[in-house]
Amino acid sequence: MKIAKPYLLFLGDAPDQLAAKTAIGIKDWRADDCVGQLRLKGCNADAGLDDMTIAEGREAGAKTLVAGIANRGGIIPETWIVVLREALEAGFDLAAGLHNRLADCADLRDTARRLGRNIHDVRHPSETYPVASGEKRTGKRLLPVGTDCSCGKMYTALAIEREMLSRGMKATFRATGQTGILITGEGVSIDAVVADFISGAVEAIAPANDPEHWDIIEGQGSLFHASYAGVSTGLLHGAQPDALVLCHEPTRAHMRGLPHYALPSLEACMEANLRTGSLTNPDVRFVGVATDTSRLEEDEALAFLAKTEADLGLPATDPVRTGVGRIVDNLD
Amino acid sequence: MKIAKPYLLFLGDAPDQLAAKTAIGIKDWRADDCVGQLRLKGCNADAGLDDMTIAEGREAGAKTLVAGIANRGGIIPETWIVVLREALEAGFDLAAGLHNRLADCADLRDTARRLGRNIHDVRHPSETYPVASGEKRTGKRLLPVGTDCSCGKMYTALAIEREMLSRGMKATFRATGQTGILITGEGVSIDAVVADFISGAVEAIAPANDPEHWDIIEGQGSLFHASYAGVSTGLLHGAQPDALVLCHEPTRAHMRGLPHYALPSLEACMEANLRTGSLTNPDVRFVGVATDTSRLEEDEALAFLAKTEADLGLPATDPVRTGVGRIVDNLD
DSSP states (O other): OOOOSSEEEEEETOSSTGGGHHHHHHHHHOGGGEEEEEEOTTOOOOOSSOBOOHHHHHHTTOOEEEEOSOOSTTOOOHHHHHHHHHHHHHTOEEEEOOSSOGGGSHHHHHHHHHHTOOEEETTSOOSOOOOOOOOOOSSEEEEEEESSSSSSHHHHHHHHHHHHHHTTOOEEEEOOSHHHHHHHSOOOOGGGSBGGGHHHHHHHHSOOOOTTOEEEEOOOSOTTOTTTHHHHHHHHHHHOOSEEEEEEOTTOOSBTTBTTOOOOOHHHHHHHHHHHHTTTOTTOEEEEEEEOOTTSOHHHHHHHHHHHHHHHTSOEEOTTTTOSHHHHHTOO | OOOOSSEEEEEETOSSTGGGHHHHHHHHHOGGGEEEEEEOTTOOOOOSSOBOOHHHHHHTTOOEEEEOSOOSTTOOOHHHHHHHHHHHHHTOEEEEOOSSOGGGSHHHHHHHHHHTOOEEETTSOOSOOOOOOOOOOSSEEEEEEESSSSSSHHHHHHHHHHHHHHTTOOEEEEOOSHHHHHHHSOOOOGGGSBGGGHHHHHHHHSOOOOTTOEEEEOOOSOTTOTTTHHHHHHHHHHHOOSEEEEEEOTTOOSBTTBTTOOOOOHHHHHHHHHHHHTTTOTTOEEEEEEEOOTTSOHHHHHHHHHHHHHHHTSOEEOTTTTOSHHHHHTOO
16 A cells, blocks of 8 residues: 655654664655654754644645654654654554554554554555566566665665656666655565565566566665575565666675675676576676765775776666766666 | 374365375374374365274373364365364364464354463464574584475475484474474474564574484475575575485476476576575585476386486485485485
8 A cells, every 4th residue: 555645754852863764765765755854852863854743744735644763672652652643633644664563552553543544564564465476577677686785775776766767767666675665655575574475575566567667676685695585585586677786885894794694796696696586587687786885985986986897897886976877878 | 382292183074185185294204193083074085093083082192183184265164163162172272284374263262262272373473583693503404405396395304304213313304384383293384484584483493403413404495486486595594404405396397386487407406506505504515316206107217216316416216216215325
């Protein structure tokens, strides 16, 4: 089910920008979908939107209050619940990407039921998906894949969608994680579906489309991550990508959360993704590299990109530093 | 949680042996855990056990009534529910591997609660599992992997466990599917866990053990199955197998349920499993081949095994026709 837009972004009492990074991501990628932000006393984050009350947000046309913040210790504070309930009463739906479900709070659940409002706990899939058919679908698909988790796959996908749309191409970002779902208003938290349906869920969110349309599917994890490679494999098979983009953070000392696992080489990561991806799309190929060089100085970063480009024979970019235009140039 | 043994096997009104194959599997592999069978009028299946009433089964010491049958059309018949409730009243726990949960039947759920009985719907994981750590565990592990689904991986694993135990080796079958769980009384339906926890669940059910102990982990799916390869990948990573056994059914025309997908060659399947498995166990190797040659005549089957053995340089067996002794001979 689609989350109703526009949004009023709830930043709660976020102690810093990092705690509100979901809200900031929504603002960065879908500013037109955000009427304002609602902050509690003590909030040190700022998404750069007008501060509004519940009533003001409603007045400005917002339909959903989005809790774009991390909560601490797995508890939803009572100060949030007061605001969330007030939002329901004022006519808002609620959306959040927390590990806890807002709908597990009896007060919110009962209020929403009574008033006929929706609560979207986007980390918890509410739909059931079919087993993947593996059948070829019309339309084109691009998937960013990573040497590791958290190396810029969502950012890369959104940047490529934006670049394509700016060129008048048909493109749709397809969200597979909670922040992506809140940004677009739909998608599936692919790591939270039942294992049998990983590929089937991806087939469902990126269905057959116009022959020249690109689905830009949000990647997750890595084939080389010992905890999550099953998710990455099922995602790759369900996506049936025509085009892969290799995502990499060059300063990482080991796989995220696994100090005893080294990162794969870029070449090994490409080979594994081509081999695995070719099961459902024999024509899969890499079209570029998207790195997160934010931890390097400018000259180091540019040298790294130049070397990567020479080594791999692919456009090597940093979506923030250089943009992704040269990757889009490299598509058919 | 372990399922209490011994069992009384419930065959219901199974129209033929195939519909009762779970019950028959339990009897074949754990006859000592079965006190008898309970059949309804019209049942055409026979697990080869004494027919008993609920009261007789209880008298014989049975602790759990196991519904070892398939139901039709996703409905649990009222004739079954009457018996299952009577069993709860008589002191039995219940166990089943149906798609439907027995515990979703309000009558059974409420009766079980009132009397303090357990209902084990083994297709639906009731435990939560951690994210995989990827850390090396003591003890040895063997995993059957397949060119396709349903090509004898559970049977192979159970046959290898039996062969090892008959030689005085330390070995434990670790179930990852509903029939395996009912056979052993514990395990996890790996295709039903949340995707993020596939590998972690396998790490949990096959934990550190004596250095000379073998966990024989039930395999699932295939790296080459477009619907389920994510499950197979996560299972392979979590198992960290020292030894792989290649399972194959040589007459299959295409991947199960996917008429447009050809089976991989045995060599390609071995290479992919070694490549993927080496992430969490760099020393992984194949120790044998276990085929289901039941659709071949004896001379064709033996010729196929001889050719496979020559081609791959590994003991090639059919667990039913030739046994798996030569695979166990080939372990360190």
